[in-house]
Amino acid sequence: MxxxxxxxxxxxPPDDWSPSSWRTKPTKQQVVYEDESAVAKSRxxxxxxxxIVTSTEIWKLRRALADVAQGKAFLLxxxxxxxxxxxxNDSAIDSKIKLLLQMSLVLIWGGNKPxxxxxxxxxxxxxxxxxxxxxxxxxxxxxxFRGDILNGFPEDQRKIDPDRLVQAYFHSAATLNxxxxxxxxxxxxxxxxxxxxxxxxxxxSVEGKYKxxxxxxxxxxxxxxxxxxxxxxxxxxxxLYTSHEGLLLEYxxxxxxxxxxxxxxxxxxRMKLAAGPKVSPLxxxxxxxxxxxxxxxxxxxxxxxxxLWVGDRTRQPDHAHIEYFRGIxxxxxxxxGPTTSAEDLVQLLxxxxxxxxxxxVTLITRYGEGKVGDLLPKHIxxxxxxxxxxxxxxxxxxxxxxxTSTGIxxxxxxxxxxxxxxxxxxxxxxxxxxxxxxLELTGDPVTECTGGSQGLQDEDxxxxxxxxxDPRLNEKQALELAFLVAGSQRE
Ligand code: PEP
Ligand code: MN
Numbered sequence: 001m002x003x004x005x006x007x008x009x010x011x012x013p014p015d016d017w018s019p020s021s022w023r024t025k026p027t028k029q030q031v032v033y034e035d036e037s038a039v040a041k042s043r044x045x046x047x048x049x050x051x052i053v054t055s056t057e058i059w060k061l062r063r064a065l066a067d068v069a070q071g072k073a074f075l076l077x078x079x080x081x082x083x084x085x086x087x088x089n090d091s092a093i094d095s096k097i098k099l100l101l102q103m104s105l106v107l108i109w110g111g112n113k114p115x116x117x118x119x120x121x122x123x124x125x126x127x128x129x130x131x132x133x134x135x136x137x138x139x140x141x142x143x144x145f146r147g148d149i150l151n152g153f154p155e156d157q158r159k160i161d162p163d164r165l166v167q168a169y170f171h172s173a174a175t176l177n178x179x180x181x182x183x184x185x186x187x188x189x190x191x192x193x194x195x196x197x198x199x200x201x202x203x204x205s206v207e208g209k210y211k212x213x214x215x216x217x218x219x220x221x222x223x224x225x226x227x228x229x230x231x232x233x234x235x236x237x238x239x240l241y242t243s244h245e246g247l248l249l250e251y252x253x254x255x256x257x258x259x260x261x262x263x264x265x266x267x268x269x270r271m272k273l274a275a276g277p278k279v280s281p282l283x284x285x286x287x288x289x290x291x292x293x294x295x296x297x298x299x300x301x302x303x304x305x306x307x308l309w310v311g312d313r314t315r316q317p318d319h320a321h322i323e324y325f326r327g328i329x330x331x332x333x334x335x336x337g338p339t340t341s342a343e344d345l346v347q348l349l350x351x352x353x354x355x356x357x358x359x360x361v362t363l364i365t366r367y368g369e370g371k372v373g374d375l376l377p378k379h380i381x382x383x384x385x386x387x388x389x390x391x392x393x394x395x396x397x398x399x400x401x402x403x404t405s406t407g408i409x410x411x412x413x414x415x416x417x418x419x420x421x422x423x424x425x426x427x428x429x430x431x432x433x434x435x436x437x438x439l440e441l442t443g444d445p446v447t448e449c450t451g452g453s454q455g456l457q458d459e460d461x462x463x464x465x466x467x468x469x470d471p472r473l474n475e476k477q478a479l480e481l482a483f484l485v486a487g488s489q490r491e
Pocket of ligand 1: 081128245310311312313335398470
């Protein structure tokens with residue numbers, strides 16, 4: 001029935017959908033496990049463990065993203081390109097939480113609206129690769145690293161290992177457990193002073209501008225404390241949601257649960273037509289029309305993260321990933337790039353969001369600084385001609401990757417900022433607005449992207465080049481980007 005009830009209304013979850021219906025479709029980035037019985041064992045384990053996130057939390061984020069889609073809040077999403085199981089340690093987690101918090105304060109200052117924070121963390125373990133094999137330094141062909149959930153980075157660990165599915169769950173749960181504990185213990189308590197040190201800022205006028213913003217934020221916080229504006233404890237804690245690319249459907253399916261909707265779900269309850277002819281309780285005769293409706297009280301939730309996105313390589317409308325994504329209640333993202341046609345984009349929205357729910361879908365645009373000017377207006381216009389109200393989020397990282405002359409994968413801060421500021425400007429010119437940013441970043445002082453206030457050059461990248469996939473902004477570059485965005489939001 002193509003997800004349509006007898007009266008033509010779309011039903012959610014669609015009638016012809018199940019957590020495993022993706023298996024009937026062609027799958028990009030397919031994983032071939034050699035040992036099916038080991039996979040079955042991991043699957044059974046994942047199906048029995050408790051959810052990592054709850055439907056109540058998922059709906060809280062859905063509501064927050066509905067606000068973002070309507071311009072009432074801004075979305076900040078960031079974290080590693082490839083999260084390793086080894087990043088499940090207190091200092092790596094602490095520095096990322098603190099950085100996201102600090103960036104969000106700057107963005108609140110800039111946009112004068114609340115900021116919704118989503119970490120690319122506690123589950124960002126699967127990576128799409130352009131080639132299944134790669135060359136080692138000494139010229140051998142080895143399977144590519146596909147993320148800790150599949151294989152290991154060291155060359156002798158490249159064989160796909162089904163036990164990693166279960167390890168991913170426990171690392172994800174341990175990470176989120178620590179995040180929750182730290183937030184409950186006051187890591188995000190704004191009564192504590194924050195470290196705003198940007199290191200050496202080359203240009204004194206830029207430094208002066210940042211200092212002014214920090215002073216303005218600190219002053220506002222002081223004022224709120226003084227006047228007792230914190231009676232509800234709002235300065236003590238924040239919401240931080242988790243996300244990852246929903247790439248490894250074997251894992252996502254196993255953690256998908258049919259759950260009762262939380263009572264605080266917003267909007268009118270969606271009605272699902274009861275199936276088949278019914279017998280009238282009064283006359284005992286068969287009811288031939290479909291006038292009996294039952295409130296739909298349950299739905300399918302991906303309980304591995306609050307938010308999942310479909311990557312640029314796996315978003316074909318008739319393929320497995322979109323099939324999986326159309327059935328879950330979570331808010332979802334779709335990467336949109338130079339190869340996304342306007343027709344595909346509209347078709348995708350209709351498939352994954354048949355009921356046109358506001359803010360259910362975040363379009364994560366990643367064109368590259370040279371292409372955003374041509375492509376973004378066309379995509380904005382295509383969506384405008386539909387009833388869909390989406391969150392427009394800019395990922396200024398993935399269209400701006402380049403190789404240095406010595407073959408190191410990097411991104412220049414300048415290009416990242418150019419795409420982001422172009423997206424801000426273009427949305428304004430098109431009578432739309434940018435709802436958020438999606439960044440690859442780390443709280444550590446790595447040297448993976450060039451530029452920024454420290455003026456990192458290609459030659460400096462060797463110093464602390466630590467990523468196992470794409471280059472990330474370091475903590476100073478990420479904070480600086482927030483300052484620049486906030487500055488242009490205020491212009
Ligand atoms: C990513 O976000 O790490 C990624 C692989 O992005 P994209 O799908 O946009 O290439
Ligand atoms: Mn990446």
